[in-house]
Amino acid sequence: MYTLLYIAAFSILIPVIAxxxxxRNQPVYLRLLSWFxxxxxxxxxxxxxxxxxxxNTDPSLHIYTIVEFAFLILILQPHLPSFFxxxxxxxxxxxxxxxGLYNMFFLQxxxxxxxxxxAVESIAMIMLTVWYFYHVLQELSEKxxxxxxxxxxxxxxxxxxxxxxxxxxIGRYLxxxxxxxAWAIIHNVNYILRNLLFFTGIWKTRKPLSKSSFLEx
Amino acid sequence: MENQEAIIQILIFGTIGMGTLVxxxxxxxxxxxxxxxxxxxxxxxxxxQYQKELINATFRSQEAERLRIARDLxxxxxxxxxxxxxxxxxxxxxxxxxxTFSNSVSHSxxxxxDSIEKVRGIARELMPPTLHKLGLAVSLKExxxxxxxxxxxxxxxxQDEMLPVFSEEINLSLYRVTQELLNNALKHSQATGxxxxxxxxxFSISIADNGVGFESEKVTMKSAPANGMGxxxxxxxxxxxxxxxxxxxxxxxxxxxxxxL
Numbered sequence: 163m164y165t166l167l168y169i170a171a172f173s174i175l176i177p178v179i180a181x182x183x184x185x186r187n188q189p190v191y192l193r194l195l196s197w198f199x200x201x202x203x204x205x206x207x208x209x210x211x212x213x214x215x216x217x218n219t220d221p222s223l224h225i226y227t228i229v230e231f232a233f234l235i236l237i238l239q240p241h242l243p244s245f246f247x248x249x250x251x252x253x254x255x256x257x258x259x260x261x262g263l264y265n266m267f268f269l270q271x272x273x274x275x276x277x278x279x280x281a282v283e284s285i286a287m288i289m290l291t292v293w294y295f296y297h298v299l300q301e302l303s304e305k306x307x308x309x310x311x312x313x314x315x316x317x318x319x320x321x322x323x324x325x326x327x328x329x330x331x332i333g334r335y336l337x338x339x340x341x342x343x344a345w346a347i348i349h350n351v352n353y354i355l356r357n358l359l360f361f362t363g364i365w366k367t368r369k370p371l372s373k374s375s376f377l378e379x
Numbered sequence: 380m381e382n383q384e385a386i387i388q389i390l391i392f393g394t395i396g397m398g399t400l401v402x403x404x405x406x407x408x409x410x411x412x413x414x415x416x417x418x419x420x421x422x423x424x425x426x427x428q429y430q431k432e433l434i435n436a437t438f439r440s441q442e443a444e445r446l447r448i449a450r451d452l453x454x455x456x457x458x459x460x461x462x463x464x465x466x467x468x469x470x471x472x473x474x475x476x477x478x479t480f481s482n483s484v485s486h487s488x489x490x491x492x493d494s495i496e497k498v499r500g501i502a503r504e505l506m507p508p509t510l511h512k513l514g515l516a517v518s519l520k521e522x523x524x525x526x527x528x529x530x531x532x533x534x535x536x537x538q539d540e541m542l543p544v545f546s547e548e549i550n551l552s553l554y555r556v557t558q559e560l561l562n563n564a565l566k567h568s569q570a571t572g573x574x575x576x577x578x579x580x581x582f583s584i585s586i587a588d589n590g591v592g593f594e595s596e597k598v599t600m601k602s603a604p605a606n607g608m609g610x611x612x613x614x615x616x617x618x619x620x621x622x623x624x625x626x627x628x629x630x631x632x633x634x635x636x637x638x639x640l
Contacts, residue, residue, distance in 0.1 A: 295408045299412055302415055302416055307408070317405050320404070321398065321401045324397050324398075325401075328393050329390075329394070332389065344391065345390065348391070
């Protein structure tokens with residue numbers, strides 16, 4: 163169990179190292195992903211430190227969820243239909259932030275696990291990635307889908323949040339500690355899988371981009 | 380205890396189910412996208428091939444037209460002009476005999492008049508002067524009269540009042556296409572009568588004959604490049620002006636071609 167926990171904790175380093183190594187070759191949306199991964203790694207590290215000192219990490223999770231939502235929306239936005247403009251993406255982020263803060267202070271509380279915000283975030287991410295896949299089939303602009311970084315990133319987001327959503331729903335009915343290990347195993351495996359899929363996405367940009375494609379989203 | 384196991388089972392199998400569903404969605408997207416791309420590529424290839432055939436048909440049509448003009452000039456006009464030259468060169472020898480001289484002059488004049496008529500005919504074929512001066516309807520009416528006299532087949536021309544006025548480019552294309560359709564009808568239909576009607580709104584030209592007709596499946600716009608040269612050239616012209624052609628025919632029931640714009 164602890165081995166899996168360590169593997170999961172360190173798995174974030176795989177995409178983080180790749181994102182530092184290939185940062186110069188990356189278009190804007192992948193640079194956003196890089197920043198997101200670095201924030202993710204720092205949050206993970208701080209959570210482990212706080213947990214060692216028996217300090218509740220839930221308040222930071224409230225904020226992290228809002229930040230994660232904002233980053234993922236901005237990463238996906240350029241690959242969605244043009245109808246979903248940057249301005250609309252920011253409206254959605256603002257709306258979610260308001261909900262996240264309201265949940266933090268008034269709904270579930272600062273020191274409670276923010277399952278409501280996480281569930282809403284999961285539903286939004288599932289919808290956006292499914293929208294992306296639908297758009298891919300509509301546009302047919304990608305010649306080789308598996309060579310596209312955003313395909314792997316979207317796959318990571320969809321897998322991660324689909325399993326997470328199910329777990330948050332089930333989690334409401336898991337009050338006994340005896341189930342916690344099963345929940346933790348699934349969560350960590352899911353987290354490792356997401357990091358590996360993000361890494362694959364970043365790996366696809368290892369070849370330097372031309373000037374024109376660099377400017378593209 | 381049993382309850383605990385059941386919950387753990389739900390958690391594990393639910394997660395596996397969720398994961399499987401996601402994988403299935405992604406696999407579907409990848410496979411289906413590949414299939415759609417190959418279909419798109421095949422359709423583009425077909426379209427490209429079709430466009431090539433259209434361009435070839437246009438070139439062939441132009442070459443055929445040039446060949447016909449060359450033949451007309453060589454067989455008719457060149458022969459006549461040679462005869463006139465011979466006739467004029469004889470005149471000096473016939474000056475002593477006024478009757479023969481006068482006959483030769485009037486014969487030469489007559490041959491010159493014939494040649495002028497032939498030049499006019501060729502020019503009219505190339506670009507009907509009425510089309511520029513009096514418009515499409517008058518030109519088509521004149522064409523119908525001319526073809527009726529030449530072929531001996533009754534060609535009945537009717538038109539609505541207040542026909543729309545088009546640009547010269549459109550008029551010329553419509554004229555050429557109608558001419559081609561009429562030629563086809565005269566050559567292949569074995570018809571005894573042809574009706575041409577110009578409708579005002581929506582604008583259309585219909586050419587209907589009472590001939591033998593044909594199986595429309597056998598001659599379509601996108602097939603039969605060998606016998607469809609005329610049709611391809613027609614389609615190419617119509618495509619350029621944004622018009623369409625519909626063919627209604629079946630064996631023994633004549634043919635109706637309708638151009639709509």
